[in-house]
Amino acid sequence: MGFGSLMSLYPDVSGGVFTAFNGPAVPDFVKDVNSIIHYRVADMLLGLDPWLNTTTACSFPQPWAKDPVTDVTMPPAPSRDFPRDKRDYEGTFGNSIFGNLTVYLNSTDDTLRFKVGLIGHGVILPLSPVNSVLLKGPASQFAPVVAYVEEMQGAINRLVIPETPPEPPVVFVRGMKLTDVEEPPTEGGVYARCCLWC
Known part of the structure:
Protein backbone atom coordinates (compact mmCIF):
# COMPACT_ATOMS: atom_id res chain seq x y z
CA MET A 1 0.00 0.00 0.00
CA GLY A 2 2.98 2.21 -0.69
CA PHE A 3 2.63 4.01 -4.01
CA GLY A 4 0.61 4.85 -7.11
CA SER A 5 1.63 6.25 -10.46
CA LEU A 6 0.12 7.24 -13.79
CA MET A 7 1.55 8.21 -17.19
CA SER A 8 -0.39 9.84 -20.03
CA LEU A 9 1.17 10.46 -23.44
CA TYR A 10 -0.12 12.78 -26.18
CA PRO A 11 2.01 12.04 -29.25
CA ASP A 12 0.06 14.40 -31.56
CA VAL A 13 1.23 17.38 -29.49
CA SER A 14 4.59 15.88 -28.40
CA GLY A 15 3.64 15.99 -24.76
CA GLY A 16 2.92 13.90 -21.75
CA VAL A 17 2.72 13.82 -17.99
CA PHE A 18 3.86 11.36 -15.33
CA THR A 19 2.85 11.58 -11.66
CA ALA A 20 3.60 9.39 -8.66
CA PHE A 21 2.90 9.43 -4.95
CA ASN A 22 3.85 7.30 -1.98
CA GLY A 23 2.99 6.95 1.66
CA PRO A 24 1.41 4.60 4.18
CA ALA A 25 -2.07 3.16 3.59
CA VAL A 26 -3.36 5.73 1.09
CA PRO A 27 -7.19 5.72 0.95
CA ASP A 28 -8.68 5.01 -2.49
CA PHE A 29 -10.12 8.50 -2.89
CA VAL A 30 -6.63 10.05 -2.52
CA LYS A 31 -5.46 8.06 -5.56
CA ASP A 32 -7.63 10.35 -7.72
CA VAL A 33 -4.93 13.00 -7.28
CA ASN A 34 -3.07 11.47 -10.22
CA SER A 35 -6.22 11.60 -12.38
CA ILE A 36 -7.00 15.20 -11.42
CA ILE A 37 -3.53 16.36 -12.46
CA HIS A 38 -3.63 14.38 -15.71
CA TYR A 39 -7.06 15.72 -16.72
CA ARG A 40 -5.87 19.28 -16.17
CA VAL A 41 -2.60 18.76 -18.08
CA ALA A 42 -4.48 17.04 -20.93
CA ASP A 43 -6.71 20.07 -21.38
CA MET A 44 -3.66 22.37 -21.36
CA LEU A 45 -1.72 20.27 -23.89
CA LEU A 46 -4.71 19.87 -26.22
CA GLY A 47 -5.72 23.53 -25.99
CA LEU A 48 -9.13 22.72 -24.51
CA ASP A 49 -11.17 24.71 -22.02
CA PRO A 50 -10.30 23.08 -18.66
CA TRP A 51 -13.30 21.51 -17.00
CA LEU A 52 -11.22 20.93 -13.86
CA ASN A 53 -10.29 24.30 -12.44
CA THR A 54 -9.74 26.00 -9.10
CA THR A 55 -13.46 25.74 -8.35
CA THR A 56 -13.99 22.06 -9.20
CA ALA A 57 -10.64 20.37 -8.55
CA CYS A 58 -11.09 20.15 -4.78
CA SER A 59 -14.57 18.64 -5.08
CA PHE A 60 -13.58 16.12 -7.78
CA PRO A 61 -15.14 13.71 -8.71
CA GLN A 62 -18.25 15.70 -7.81
CA PRO A 63 -20.34 16.98 -9.44
CA TRP A 64 -19.62 14.37 -12.16
CA ALA A 65 -19.68 11.22 -10.03
CA LYS A 66 -20.55 9.90 -6.58
CA ASP A 67 -18.32 10.78 -3.67
CA PRO A 68 -15.85 7.88 -3.38
CA VAL A 69 -15.62 8.32 0.39
CA THR A 70 -19.29 7.43 0.84
CA ASP A 71 -19.46 5.02 -2.11
CA VAL A 72 -16.88 2.50 -0.89
CA THR A 73 -17.67 -1.13 -1.63
CA MET A 74 -17.10 -3.11 1.53
CA PRO A 75 -16.31 -6.82 1.50
CA PRO A 76 -19.09 -9.14 2.65
CA ALA A 77 -19.47 -9.75 6.38
CA PRO A 78 -17.43 -12.68 7.69
CA SER A 79 -19.35 -15.72 8.80
CA ARG A 80 -18.66 -17.57 12.06
CA ASP A 81 -17.57 -20.97 10.86
CA PHE A 82 -15.39 -22.37 8.12
CA PRO A 83 -17.22 -24.83 5.87
CA ARG A 84 -14.42 -27.37 6.33
CA ASP A 85 -11.59 -28.21 8.73
Whole structure:
Protein backbone atom coordinates (compact mmCIF):
# COMPACT_ATOMS: atom_id res chain seq x y z
CA MET A 1 0.00 0.00 0.00
CA GLY A 2 2.98 2.21 -0.69
CA PHE A 3 2.63 4.01 -4.01
CA GLY A 4 0.61 4.85 -7.11
CA SER A 5 1.63 6.25 -10.46
CA LEU A 6 0.12 7.24 -13.79
CA MET A 7 1.55 8.21 -17.19
CA SER A 8 -0.39 9.84 -20.03
CA LEU A 9 1.17 10.46 -23.44
CA TYR A 10 -0.12 12.78 -26.18
CA PRO A 11 2.01 12.04 -29.25
CA ASP A 12 0.06 14.40 -31.56
CA VAL A 13 1.23 17.38 -29.49
CA SER A 14 4.59 15.88 -28.40
CA GLY A 15 3.64 15.99 -24.76
CA GLY A 16 2.92 13.90 -21.75
CA VAL A 17 2.72 13.82 -17.99
CA PHE A 18 3.86 11.36 -15.33
CA THR A 19 2.85 11.58 -11.66
CA ALA A 20 3.60 9.39 -8.66
CA PHE A 21 2.90 9.43 -4.95
CA ASN A 22 3.85 7.30 -1.98
CA GLY A 23 2.99 6.95 1.66
CA PRO A 24 1.41 4.60 4.18
CA ALA A 25 -2.07 3.16 3.59
CA VAL A 26 -3.36 5.73 1.09
CA PRO A 27 -7.19 5.72 0.95
CA ASP A 28 -8.68 5.01 -2.49
CA PHE A 29 -10.12 8.50 -2.89
CA VAL A 30 -6.63 10.05 -2.52
CA LYS A 31 -5.46 8.06 -5.56
CA ASP A 32 -7.63 10.35 -7.72
CA VAL A 33 -4.93 13.00 -7.28
CA ASN A 34 -3.07 11.47 -10.22
CA SER A 35 -6.22 11.60 -12.38
CA ILE A 36 -7.00 15.20 -11.42
CA ILE A 37 -3.53 16.36 -12.46
CA HIS A 38 -3.63 14.38 -15.71
CA TYR A 39 -7.06 15.72 -16.72
CA ARG A 40 -5.87 19.28 -16.17
CA VAL A 41 -2.60 18.76 -18.08
CA ALA A 42 -4.48 17.04 -20.93
CA ASP A 43 -6.71 20.07 -21.38
CA MET A 44 -3.66 22.37 -21.36
CA LEU A 45 -1.72 20.27 -23.89
CA LEU A 46 -4.71 19.87 -26.22
CA GLY A 47 -5.72 23.53 -25.99
CA LEU A 48 -9.13 22.72 -24.51
CA ASP A 49 -11.17 24.71 -22.02
CA PRO A 50 -10.30 23.08 -18.66
CA TRP A 51 -13.30 21.51 -17.00
CA LEU A 52 -11.22 20.93 -13.86
CA ASN A 53 -10.29 24.30 -12.44
CA THR A 54 -9.74 26.00 -9.10
CA THR A 55 -13.46 25.74 -8.35
CA THR A 56 -13.99 22.06 -9.20
CA ALA A 57 -10.64 20.37 -8.55
CA CYS A 58 -11.09 20.15 -4.78
CA SER A 59 -14.57 18.64 -5.08
CA PHE A 60 -13.58 16.12 -7.78
CA PRO A 61 -15.14 13.71 -8.71
CA GLN A 62 -18.25 15.70 -7.81
CA PRO A 63 -20.34 16.98 -9.44
CA TRP A 64 -19.62 14.37 -12.16
CA ALA A 65 -19.68 11.22 -10.03
CA LYS A 66 -20.55 9.90 -6.58
CA ASP A 67 -18.32 10.78 -3.67
CA PRO A 68 -15.85 7.88 -3.38
CA VAL A 69 -15.62 8.32 0.39
CA THR A 70 -19.29 7.43 0.84
CA ASP A 71 -19.46 5.02 -2.11
CA VAL A 72 -16.88 2.50 -0.89
CA THR A 73 -17.67 -1.13 -1.63
CA MET A 74 -17.10 -3.11 1.53
CA PRO A 75 -16.31 -6.82 1.50
CA PRO A 76 -19.09 -9.14 2.65
CA ALA A 77 -19.47 -9.75 6.38
CA PRO A 78 -17.43 -12.68 7.69
CA SER A 79 -19.35 -15.72 8.80
CA ARG A 80 -18.66 -17.57 12.06
CA ASP A 81 -17.57 -20.97 10.86
CA PHE A 82 -15.39 -22.37 8.12
CA PRO A 83 -17.22 -24.83 5.87
CA ARG A 84 -14.42 -27.37 6.33
CA ASP A 85 -11.59 -28.21 8.73
CA LYS A 86 -9.23 -25.23 9.08
CA ARG A 87 -6.25 -27.53 8.58
CA ASP A 88 -7.43 -28.11 4.98
CA TYR A 89 -6.42 -24.51 4.21
CA GLU A 90 -2.87 -24.81 5.59
CA GLY A 91 0.07 -24.75 3.19
CA THR A 92 2.18 -22.59 0.93
CA PHE A 93 0.53 -21.04 -2.11
CA GLY A 94 2.72 -19.38 -4.73
CA ASN A 95 2.41 -16.83 -7.51
CA SER A 96 5.31 -16.22 -9.90
CA ILE A 97 4.96 -12.43 -9.57
CA PHE A 98 3.72 -11.86 -6.02
CA GLY A 99 5.62 -14.59 -4.21
CA ASN A 100 4.52 -16.98 -1.51
CA LEU A 101 1.39 -16.82 0.60
CA THR A 102 1.62 -19.15 3.60
CA VAL A 103 -1.54 -20.21 5.44
CA TYR A 104 -1.21 -21.72 8.92
CA LEU A 105 -3.35 -22.55 11.95
CA ASN A 106 -2.38 -20.64 15.08
CA SER A 107 -2.64 -23.25 17.83
CA THR A 108 -2.77 -20.61 20.58
CA ASP A 109 -6.11 -19.07 19.57
CA ASP A 110 -7.26 -21.54 16.87
CA THR A 111 -7.32 -18.84 14.19
CA LEU A 112 -6.37 -19.36 10.58
CA ARG A 113 -3.59 -16.93 9.66
CA PHE A 114 -1.57 -15.94 6.61
CA LYS A 115 1.82 -14.48 5.80
CA VAL A 116 2.73 -12.98 2.42
CA GLY A 117 5.80 -11.09 1.30
CA LEU A 118 8.02 -9.42 3.87
CA ILE A 119 5.40 -7.67 6.00
CA GLY A 120 1.96 -8.89 4.92
CA HIS A 121 0.28 -10.93 7.64
CA GLY A 122 -3.08 -11.32 9.28
CA VAL A 123 -6.07 -13.50 9.93
CA ILE A 124 -8.25 -15.42 7.46
CA LEU A 125 -12.01 -15.26 8.01
CA PRO A 126 -14.68 -17.34 6.25
CA LEU A 127 -17.15 -15.50 4.03
CA SER A 128 -20.43 -16.37 2.44
CA PRO A 129 -20.54 -17.85 -0.22
CA VAL A 130 -18.68 -20.78 1.27
CA ASN A 131 -15.92 -20.76 -1.35
CA SER A 132 -14.54 -17.37 -0.32
CA VAL A 133 -12.40 -16.02 2.53
CA LEU A 134 -11.30 -12.60 3.75
CA LEU A 135 -7.58 -11.98 4.27
CA LYS A 136 -7.50 -9.24 6.89
CA GLY A 137 -4.29 -7.71 8.20
CA PRO A 138 -3.20 -4.57 10.05
CA ALA A 139 -4.83 -1.60 8.31
CA SER A 140 -1.53 0.27 8.02
CA GLN A 141 0.07 -2.57 6.06
CA PHE A 142 -2.58 -4.66 4.36
CA ALA A 143 -6.02 -3.81 2.98
CA PRO A 144 -8.70 -6.52 3.41
CA VAL A 145 -8.68 -8.84 0.39
CA VAL A 146 -11.39 -11.27 -0.68
CA ALA A 147 -10.03 -14.53 -2.13
CA TYR A 148 -11.92 -17.40 -3.71
CA VAL A 149 -10.96 -20.94 -2.77
CA GLU A 150 -10.75 -23.40 -5.67
CA GLU A 151 -10.71 -27.15 -5.15
CA MET A 152 -9.47 -30.09 -7.16
CA GLN A 153 -10.45 -33.63 -6.17
CA GLY A 154 -11.75 -32.38 -2.81
CA ALA A 155 -8.54 -30.55 -1.82
CA ILE A 156 -7.94 -26.79 -1.86
CA ASN A 157 -5.46 -26.15 -4.65
CA ARG A 158 -5.73 -22.42 -5.46
CA LEU A 159 -6.53 -19.07 -3.86
CA VAL A 160 -7.83 -16.61 -6.46
CA ILE A 161 -7.92 -12.86 -5.83
CA PRO A 162 -10.13 -11.20 -8.44
CA GLU A 163 -9.03 -7.94 -10.06
CA THR A 164 -11.02 -5.30 -11.92
CA PRO A 165 -11.29 -6.27 -15.61
CA PRO A 166 -9.43 -6.17 -17.91
CA GLU A 167 -6.78 -7.13 -15.33
CA PRO A 168 -6.54 -10.89 -14.79
CA PRO A 169 -7.08 -12.36 -11.31
CA VAL A 170 -4.07 -13.02 -9.06
CA VAL A 171 -3.83 -16.79 -8.59
CA PHE A 172 -1.85 -18.45 -5.79
CA VAL A 173 -1.26 -22.17 -6.46
CA ARG A 174 -0.83 -24.63 -3.59
CA GLY A 175 2.65 -26.12 -3.37
CA MET A 176 4.28 -23.61 -5.74
CA LYS A 177 7.03 -21.66 -4.00
CA LEU A 178 8.75 -18.59 -5.39
CA THR A 179 12.03 -20.50 -5.36
CA ASP A 180 10.42 -23.00 -7.76
CA VAL A 181 10.08 -20.31 -10.44
CA GLU A 182 13.03 -19.82 -12.75
CA GLU A 183 14.34 -16.28 -12.71
CA PRO A 184 14.42 -14.76 -16.20
CA PRO A 185 17.80 -13.89 -17.73
CA THR A 186 18.72 -10.25 -17.36
CA GLU A 187 21.40 -7.94 -18.67
CA GLY A 188 24.35 -7.69 -16.33
CA GLY A 189 22.92 -10.43 -14.11
CA VAL A 190 20.68 -8.01 -12.18
CA TYR A 191 17.16 -9.18 -11.37
CA ALA A 192 14.55 -7.29 -9.38
CA ARG A 193 11.65 -9.12 -7.80
CA CYS A 194 8.32 -7.41 -7.20
CA CYS A 195 6.01 -8.32 -4.36
CA LEU A 196 2.38 -7.20 -4.01
CA TRP A 197 2.49 -6.63 -0.27
CA CYS A 198 6.20 -5.98 0.37
